[in-house]
Amino acid sequence: MVRIPAGTYAPILRGADEPERVPVAAFLLDARPVTNAEFLAFVRAHPKWQRSRVSPLFADTGYLGDWTGDLELGPRAPADAPVVRVSWFAARAFAAAQGKRLPTTAEWERAAAAGFTSADGATESGFSATVLAWYTKPSPETLPAAGSGRANFFGAHDLHGLVWEWVDDFNTAMVTGESRGDTGLDRTLFCGAGAANARDLTNYPAFMRVGFRSSLRANYAVPNLGFRCAK
Amino acid sequence: MKTKLTIFLVALTFTTGRSLLAGDSPEKSRASTLLPAGEEKCACCAVEAPKPAAAPCCTELTPAAPLSARSIYQLDARFTDDDGRPVALASLRGRPVIVAMFFASCEYACPVIVDDIRRLRAELPAAVRAQARVMLVSFDVARDTPPALKAFRARMNLDDAWTLARGEAPAVQELAMLLGVKFKQDARGQFSHSNLITVLNPEGEIVHQRAGLMGDVSEAAKAVALAAPGGAR
Ligand SMILES: [Cu+2]
Numbered sequence: 272m273v274r275i276p277a278g279t280y281a282p283i284l285r286g287a288d289e290p291e292r293v294p295v296a297a298f299l300l301d302a303r304p305v306t307n308a309e310f311l312a313f314v315r316a317h318p319k320w321q322r323s324r325v326s327p328l329f330a331d332t333g334y335l336g337d338w339t340g341d342l343e344l345g346p347r348a349p350a351d352a353p354v355v356r357v358s359w360f361a362a363r364a365f366a367a368a369q370g371k372r373l374p375t376t377a378e379w380e381r382a383a384a385a386g387f388t389s390a391d392g393a394t395e396s397g398f399s400a401t402v403l404a405w406y407t408k409p410s411p412e413t414l415p416a417a418g419s420g421r422a423n424f425f426g427a428h429d430l431h432g433l434v435w436e437w438v439d440d441f442n443t444a445m446v447t448g449e450s451r452g453d454t455g456l457d458r459t460l461f462c463g464a465g466a467a468n469a470r471d472l473t474n475y476p477a478f479m480r481v482g483f484r485s486s487l488r489a490n491y492a493v494p495n496l497g498f499r500c501a502k
Numbered sequence: 503m504k505t506k507l508t509i510f511l512v513a514l515t516f517t518t519g520r521s522l523l524a525g526d527s528p529e530k531s532r533a534s535t536l537l538p539a540g541e542e543k544c545a546c547c548a549v550e551a552p553k554p555a556a557a558p559c560c561t562e563l564t565p566a567a568p569l570s571a572r573s574i575y576q577l578d579a580r581f582t583d584d585d586g587r588p589v590a591l592a593s594l595r596g597r598p599v600i601v602a603m604f605f606a607s608c609e610y611a612c613p614v615i616v617d618d619i620r621r622l623r624a625e626l627p628a629a630v631r632a633q634a635r636v637m638l639v640s641f642d643v644a645r646d647t648p649p650a651l652k653a654f655r656a657r658m659n660l661d662d663a664w665t666l667a668r669g670e671a672p673a674v675q676e677l678a679m680l681l682g683v684k685f686k687q688d689a690r691g692q693f694s695h696s697n698l699i700t701v702l703n704p705e706g707e708i709v710h711q712r713a714g715l716m717g718d719v720s721e722a723a724k725a726v727a728l729a730a731p732g733g734a735r
Pocket residue numbers: 462463604605608609610611612613695
């Protein structure tokens with residue numbers, strides 16, 4: 272794991288009376304996403320999380336869908352590639368079994384805001400363009416090894432560029448607008464949330480992440496969505 | 503562009519329609535198919551039953567049959583009611599249940615949600631209304647103590663069919679995740695949250711969800727009636 276020092280996180284959406292930056296305490300973060308091999312070891316030790324045994328309440332039918340069996344990875348799920356099609360419940364159970372937890376949104380975004388050579392990627396020439404390029408590029412059929420991307424300033428790999436990642440409090444993301452500029456919330460659907468305003472309309476990837484998180488439910492197991500643990 | 507963007511756009515479509523919460527879940531069409539067929543009923547679970555937490559003979563049903571794969575009563579989370587007594591979600595097994603999450607100091611939607619549930623109950627046939635229970639679970643781990651919930655009960659004038667519950671953060675989070683409820687505490691300690699009413703059948707499976715405030719509650723009432731043992735019209 273790598274240490275992410277105490278710092279701040281600037282939410283892309285915030286209420287009118289909320290601070291622009293939220294403090295984030297120091298924490299440890301896995302240097303790369305959890306791999307298929309690691310998740311296989313987990314389901315071997317915890318059979319209730321095997322594909323054929325898991326409750327549909329905790330993981331939908333897509334769960335571990337790239338694997339060829341309960342305990343077989345197969346060609347579409349290389350051992351060293353990030354595990355995807357895992358639900359929030361399964362990711363959380365994996366983390367708990369390692370004595371870890373999932374990072375919060377604030378922690379994940381704090382770590383992911385770092386560039387390659389500085390703590391603030393937004394000010395680093397070329398960093399934002401590199402990140403944006405991933406969001407607009409098709410995903411490969413078979414994912415490359417976790418950790419093969421260039422490390423960021425804190426030593427964490429693949430926060431951008433490989434897979435989406437679960438965060439523990441993904442259900443704090445509430446978006447109803449269909450276009451990236453329309454971030455207002457329908458007050459009949461969400462209590463007390465009408466004041467959320469977009470902070471930085473140019474940070475397209477951050478909007479993508481908010482929109483993506485807001486679309487999830489905890490038992491969804493979807494392609495390109497993996498996770499890493501924190502502590 | 504394809505994969506990631508497609509997920510994103512599908513995702514956003516999900517969040518835009520209020521049909522989403524009912525429509526995207528695999529449980530959506532189960533309302534009519536999961537009626538407990540002619541199960542024998544525990545006497546105290548029939549009409550005129552007392553408050554669920556005080557109905558031990560209902561919970562005696564539980565060990566008899568394993569929970570269904572989609573039952574949210576699999577959630578092994580502990581809650582406490584406004585009398586400070588422990589409430590297991592599974593203690594509501596055997597009845598249709600209307601669940602919502604709220605916080606007692608809410609000045610906006612939560613009182614409206616309560617009112618919507620009141621209207622929903624008023625639309626139920628009398629026999630179903632007598633069986634159905636309401637479970638309100640608070641987001642506000644810090645402030646919604648049993649006395650605070652008790653005060654909310656008095657203020658909103660809620661009868662014994664309503665269970666008001668609080669839990670520790672992990673229990674609240676897991677229940678919210680199972681129900682698909684989004685919530686977030688702001689700097690002032692207030693909560694933004696989904697306005698969502700969920701109907702559970704007697705097995706604890708989600709058979710209907712209604713997102714939004716005010717307006718028509720007849721679909722939700724129909725779902726409760728269908729879910730009630732022998733209660734379908
Ligand atoms: Cu509210």
